Amino acid sequence: MKIALLGTGAVSRVLAPAFLYLGHDVVVGTRSPLTTLDSNTAYARLATRYSALGLCTFADAVPDAELVVNAIDGPSCVAALTSLAPALAGRVLMDVSSPFDWSLPDAVLDPVNTDSLGERLQRALPKAKVVKTFNTLAAEAMAQPSAIGDGDHTVFVSGDDASAKAMVTELLRSLGWKDVLDLGCIRTARATEMMLRMWIDASVALGTHMFGFKIVR
Amino acid sequence: MKIALLGTGAVSRVLAPAFLYLGHDVVVGTRSPLTTLDSNTAYARLATRYSALGLCTFADAVPDAELVVNAIDGPSCVAALTSLAPALAGRVLMDVSSPFDWSLPDAVLDPVNTDSLGERLQRALPKAKVVKTFNTLAAEAMAQPSAIGDGDHTVFVSGDDASAKAMVTELLRSLGWKDVLDLGCIRTARATEMMLRMWIDASVALGTHMFGFKIVR
Numbered sequence: 001m002k003i004a005l006l007g008t009g010a011v012s013r014v015l016a017p018a019f020l021y022l023g024h025d026v027v028v029g030t031r032s033p034l035t036t037l038d039s040n041t042a043y044a045r046l047a048t049r050y051s052a053l054g055l056c057t058f059a060d061a062v063p064d065a066e067l068v069v070n071a072i073d074g075p076s077c078v079a080a081l082t083s084l085a086p087a088l089a090g091r092v093l094m095d096v097s098s099p100f101d102w103s104l105p106d107a108v109l110d111p112v113n114t115d116s117l118g119e120r121l122q123r124a125l126p127k128a129k130v131v132k133t134f135n136t137l138a139a140e141a142m143a144q145p146s147a148i149g150d151g152d153h154t155v156f157v158s159g160d161d162a163s164a165k166a167m168v169t170e171l172l173r174s175l176g177w178k179d180v181l182d183l184g185c186i187r188t189a190r191a192t193e194m195m196l197r198m199w200i201d202a203s204v205a206l207g208t209h210m211f212g213f214k215i216v217r
Numbered sequence: 218m219k220i221a222l223l224g225t226g227a228v229s230r231v232l233a234p235a236f237l238y239l240g241h242d243v244v245v246g247t248r249s250p251l252t253t254l255d256s257n258t259a260y261a262r263l264a265t266r267y268s269a270l271g272l273c274t275f276a277d278a279v280p281d282a283e284l285v286v287n288a289i290d291g292p293s294c295v296a297a298l299t300s301l302a303p304a305l306a307g308r309v310l311m312d313v314s315s316p317f318d319w320s321l322p323d324a325v326l327d328p329v330n331t332d333s334l335g336e337r338l339q340r341a342l343p344k345a346k347v348v349k350t351f352n353t354l355a356a357e358a359m360a361q362p363s364a365i366g367d368g369d370h371t372v373f374v375s376g377d378d379a380s381a382k383a384m385v386t387e388l389l390r391s392l393g394w395k396d397v398l399d400l401g402c403i404r405t406a407r408a409t410e411m412m413l414r415m416w417i418d419a420s421v422a423l424g425t426h427m428f429g430f431k432i433v434r
């Protein structure tokens with residue numbers, strides 16, 4: 001599958017090699033490729049190691065992709081992706097973003113409660129098929145669920161398009177996820193985004209980001 | 218231990234007999250005892266079955282209690298408990314409340330994100346020792362953790378007073394809880410209260426309230 005990863009942060013640096021390993025064609029998009037290779041040393045190291053992971057612009061990454069992954073930082077992703085609306089029409093957009101407003105103290109969430117980043121993206125890109133997932137996890141855990149509790153924990157999907165959720169669910173299963181819980185329409189992205197408050201507080205209490213949420217039933 | 222349960226809803230109806238069974242002295246407080254016995258048929262049935270579970274007013278329930286449980290509905294509990302502030306001074310207040318604003322559609326939360334009911338209670342009752350717990354669970358699951366996944370899931374405590382959290386934790390363990398996670402100060406009540414959005418959406422997706430959250434690590 002042709003996958004465009006947008007963003008060069010921790011999430012892309014974990015998912016890009018994992019998707020390559022599974023045999024997918026991966027392109028990584030960023031605002032300004034030369035600036036990123038110059039300033040993002042972690043990404044530059046990755047690009048040296050995997051020759052396939054050269055960088056292109058957001059606009060160049062999207063047109064051929066069967067799956068686009070939004071791994072752009074939360075506060076700026078809606079504006080960045082809205083500018084790509086024509087290219088994203090009809091595509092599956094896997095949204096991994098977190099609504100942290102870092103300009104506020106204590107990492108409060110914005111939007112929250114009556115809206116979510118997942119819904120904002122779907123409204124801004126009505127012809128894209130947004131699927132929210134992965135945002136309840138540390139980047140390191142996304143592509144390696146077995147690193148936590150032998151993989152016995154839950155990942156969530158939210159989205160309005162059943163076939164898009166099926167595509168994302170198959171990709172999650174190929175990464176080793178056994179418990180993929182379909183919460184329903186994109187509105188349920190509020191639920192996983194609001195779990196980020198617990199994610200932060202539990203991270204502090206446990207002294208690690210390497211934990212997962214399991215829905216025990 | 219002398220326990221005062223405030224409220225006669227589903228939570229009190231589950232916890233009152235469970236605490237009796239463990240050998241505690243239980244009193245149940247309500248706004249207007251005669252009205253409750255007349256209109257709350259579920260509670261009236263319980264009081265018929267357990268003679269110890271007669272009702273008294275909120276004000277009469279608190280003075281002898283070593284532990285007070287706030288099982289009053291979320292939107293009205295802060296006002297109701299503030300009126301009991303002198304009697305609650307120095308006591309452990311186990312807060313089980315949920316910040317659902319039922320006047321808004323879709324059960325949005327109020328307060329949320331930058332505040333919580335747990336914090337509001339602690340501010341309104343600075344001399345009480347508020348411990349938030351249990352609010353991530355259906356009432357039926359609180360006193361019977363083993364009914365879900367053989368009890369292999371997590372209950373959370375948040376509070377500023379270590380001895381109060383220790384008392385509540387011991388009570389939780391006596392009910393069968395094996396994984397009690399201390400999240401930290403009362404501010405972390407935001408985390409468990411904000412999980413209520415997931416609690417609702419997962420309930421709909423699974424078709425049952427009988428599930429638990431486990432922090433897998």
